[in-house]
Amino acid sequence: MGTTPEPGTGATNRAGEAPEQVGLSTEAEGETTVTEEGTELERSIGLVGGIAIGVGTMIGAGIFVFPGLAAGRAGPAAAGSFAIGAVIALLVALPASELATAMPKSGGGYYFISRALGALPGAVVGISIWLGLVFATAFYLVGFGNYAAALLAEAGVNLGGVPIVIPMALVFGVLLTALNLFGTENAAKLQNYVVGLLLTILVLFLSYGGLDALGVFGTQSTPETFFRFGPFPMFTTAALVFTSYLGFAQVATVAGDIKDPGRNLPLAMVGSVLIVAVLYVATIFVATSAFGSARLETFGETAIVEVARNFVGGTGALAILLAGLLATVSSANASILSTSRAVFAVSKDAIIPKAAARMNLKYGTPHVALAMAGGPVLVLVALGEVEVLAEVASFLHLVMYGLMCVALISMRRDEPEWYDPDFRVPAHRLVAGIGAIASFGLILFMQTTSQVIGLAIMLAAAGWYKYYAADVELKGVL
């Protein structure tokens, strides 16, 4: 069938392109991957860089959006909801880690699923995760606009009632895309600094608030009944806040660039989940201690700002607003980077035209893939319907997480010869099984609109595969 047969691959897509094999899997260790022709691909992201990607992607929504909402639903037990969310995230992170150490290639979830379950599920996940990331980026950018507006208002800048949220989000979306397109200085380094500064502010805030709640400064706050609404809402609220753990799998999208992937990939994924889990739980604890969950609920999405104001006045509010700004910047930037990698991964496998993987020699950046990330994001931001889209993003991520767990079970059932992960999940059937059930189960808690849009996107992706790349086979092809 194929006119340009490559080793191990069956066929080509409609444009006659076959999946391309870049790194030899056997050589993917230590600091280099070696291609068939002997060219060395340096791995340059260390453990800290990997954790910064994971934490940077996750931290945006969880700390700043959810405390008020979650406390309103579950009372102080919302801290327990975040802990449950973390456990579920770990149940998915462990299988993802094993798959990533066995296949340390750029592309993450898409790569594992296409190799373990075949090209059709792979294509559906690959294409829908591209759009899922686009939606998520738009959501973060609008969040950025909100924080920027609130920060200006807090600082006393009078805007005369001009709405600036969407314009700010658009401007910043253009800036981030441009930075990634033309920035020969590393955009990923920026990520490390932003995450570092963000974590510093949060840790200071939480230590102060934690000491205050324990009665070190002044009066001890009256402890509220932990299960104010009984234990059941703690579990349903866990479904809501799980969204704030979406993103740890993004570490796997840069797997091809991570040094010593056998060690660093699992550590970065599990480590970043644990770091944000501790931050989330501490935030809820501090917030509910400061105000009580009923009052916290009335503050809604800016609850955490009010908590900070309560502790240290206007300065505290400003610092937390700045942290929120940084969190949305890091999440948006990490998502744009991941989007371009996701596009590259499907394009390399000939699921979409190879042209999408082209890069620009002058700037050394993947301009087509970056444009396929930034362009739709700006359209979505301008439309403004981002809340639904954020949930659609979660939907698409959850499908990928569930399928990753299935992929692990399928891989282990009949292990191919090349399957030799450095890290093996203990009791894998149980871990991956619960991970899959939890991931798919959470989808049921979503709004019908989101479910319909999510399904439509997956069907469209499947349709595209059938039309464009039905002959491409990826199962078991490394």
Place this chain on the structure above:
Amino acid sequence: MSDDDPAPTAESIMSDNDLDIREPPRILVPVEVLEGESISESLVEFLAPARIILLGYHVLPEQTPTEQASMQFEDRARTAVEDIADTFRGVGRGVETRVAFTHDRDQTVERVAEEVGATAILLPNPSSDIEDVLVPIRGAVDVGRLADLVSTLLGGHAGTVTLWGLDTGGEYDTDAAVERARETLLDRGLPAEQITAEHAESESPVWDIVDRSGEFDIIVMGAGGPSLLSSLFGDPTERVAEGAVAPVIVVRTRED
């Protein structure tokens, strides 16, 4: 990885005869090939007595996966490296080539230098005919390696070596090091009239070396250990290479 081991080739056996029993020094030549960087003919000729490991590399911003770059530019990079390798082969020497796509040039150069056991690393700069060599000595340096390298490269040429001790006021006895280097060079058969020894006090060796670089055709210097200053301002050898008008050969400290 077995292909990293230097297999004894006809060339190395031949050069062994030229140099009594000593292994020829191995010089790593990193070239940013896709940026059109190249090695001048005079430099190729000067380096001819050494074994050359030619590393063609391309630096990518971190937002670009190395796989993506290699898919599109691997062939072009390999061709460019082979073109440069041919100029070395043209002067009758074997050359080993490697191609790497990286986000971090220093990491790649250091890793390859380690893997091939390089004696020295070339930091290319434009050059005309190479005759006069400046060897600044400003701290602990592997004198044996340095002397091997300089005597091999200059063997049979008319060029001169200027050993220049730069005393920064530290504990390091620069005078003794210069003297030791001079004696080792004489031992290696370099005629005494080709060697000059000089001394100077220096507050900032990097600037002084850069200032004098115009008088010489090439600089050979020791890598020097990591220091606080180098982590702030970059490696001293790289700062010399950036400022100097001549190419710089950095002698690596022998790994244990």
